[in-house]
Amino acid sequence: MTRNKVLKFGVLTVMAVIVGRLFFIQILQHEMWTEKAAAQQTLTNTLPAERGEIYMMDGSEPTAVVLNATVYTVIVDPMLADQEAVAEVVGKAVGDKLVAEWDEVFANRNLRYYVVARGVERAAAEQIAEAELTGVWLQSDTERVYPEGTLASTVLGFVNAEGEGQYGVEGALDGRLAGTDGLLKTVKDVNNIALSIGDENVRIPAEDGENVVLTLDKNLQHRVEQILASESERLGFANLSAVVLDPNTGEVLAMADYPGYNPANYGQVTDISAYINHVVEDPYEPASVCKTFTFATGMEYGVMDANTTFNNEAVTYVDDWPIWNAERGAFLLGQQTIQTAFNYSLNTGSTQVLRWLGGSETEITAQGRERLYEYYHNRFGLGEYTGIELYEALGSVTEPNAEIYGINSTYANMTFGQNMQVTMIQVAAAFASVVNGGHYYTPTVVAGTMEDGEFVEAAAREPVRETVSEETSAKMREMLYNTRKAWRNTGLDAAGYYVGGKTGTAQVIRDGAYVLDETGATYIGFGGTDGEMPEYVIMVRVWEDGKVAGGQEHALPVFNALKTAVQDELKVRPAGM
């Protein structure tokens, strides 16, 4: 074989190998290499949606109470970084945001990644960046900011480390606040810059979350929280809750729990119950404030009015089960009016109304239970979700024909708000309908949204159903007004204002039985200019484990303090002024 032929053969062999290899790569492994190339050359980024801000009303103007801020995490590579310089510059810049000890950071220099500070604000981050330290870099992130601190914490909730809203508005309206992330998928170059070349580029813009405006008035909310805090100290009770409603729209003007917490430091809360909004999430027995609903039901069925009399013996028996009054003074024995039963919160009076509802003087009948349930549950919405834009507890109201032991005594107890579990918001919304002419409004905490800096108000509120007639409503306002004025309460309200209300003191169930050493106190009332329709409804709850709280002694004074604040903030003028 000549050298020429050897050369030709060699060249052909090499070419055959190359062609074969190319065939293998380009044809047989086409898909795999295409995918690898695409992975190398394609930039796929999530375009994060900005979480909506939360506003409260400041008079008639919305003001931001929850915002977003860019913060930075400071990361150190101990292998590259100079301990002295880093500790000097970073330590000085980040202050209390430092989350690591410098000796620990540099104890193992083989670590290449050590987070030394979190939540560092821009100014501090800029100081660190300007120092151009080797082995130190910054990673930006978004953080929720609560400039009002603890204000309305149980209403607002918080956003956890995963960016999910928890509790309150942050949790319940997470879908509206979070928005929808977008997507960027393009060809990129070696510098990771998105290039417009390529015919498969995708850019789906992010949809930012809604900026939600709450109905809560920032200043009123602050005053309510101040009062709850000071009354907690004065009365010596650990837990107080309050809600202020506009009875003519269902708007929640203030909703507060004491104690609260700072949503920015939600992780430092040691007792998880601090997150609970007791107004909407904590069903309890509101006690005698429910006599309002019992007597309104009695009026609706025409079986009683304020002057109807019954025989009070301080105790009445239902299926041999005694029901006692808290007030057992001799002056209350004998024939008494329903107004007196309301004034002195006589359980015998409300039980008697249940009997009358059933068409009997002496027995509780199925008809009586059904009529009470029709109003309690179906009209007033007790034991039902109200529809407020917050996490709600359902509670429970026993059905009238439930096959349970002691159904009659259960219903007798329900006439004065025991043997049932309801939330404060259920009671407050129902009470608002009793005093506003009989119109039930779904309670709401959302006033509208902010769009491009403009306040877009929610649609006008319409009542969702009628609970009682105008006539019954007017009579109940009068009964509530008389009850508030009666007995020890004279002089609570300045002239020109028309304020009514009712106390409630509930025994507490422990291990399935009512205990004697603990009661919870409630007061609910309405107010406004004398001669006009009510402008506010306030409900207060006071309680502490192992303590006896009374509606008259503990909840009423809180209501009185709140009433003054509400009248100031809402500028409720006395009649003739």
Place this chain on the structure above:
Amino acid sequence: MAPQTFTTRRGTRATAGAASWSRNHNTVRHTPKTLGSLSNAMIVGVLVLIVGLIYVAQGTQATNYDYELSEIEDEIAELTAKKEDLAVEKARLTSIAAAENSTVAAQMEDGQVAGYVAE
């Protein structure tokens, strides 16, 4: 190929006289067209090169725009973050706690109970 010369009838008459006269002997003279000393192939090559350069230039220009766009987007993100910072600062400065703890508030006297004046 050697260049061919064709002579028109008019030319034939003018140069060859009546003896060469014949009917329908119209002829056209074809001569290779060149641009100076450059061949057509070279011209096509140059044109292809120019078009290629234009394509590359446009591609580069598009990439330049992409870089500019990226810078602008970074700038927007930076400004948005600064705007958010300012909004947060404003909210902090106008918060109730800030107002209560301000030096102005410290110098204020407690308010008195106010009433309404009859109209």
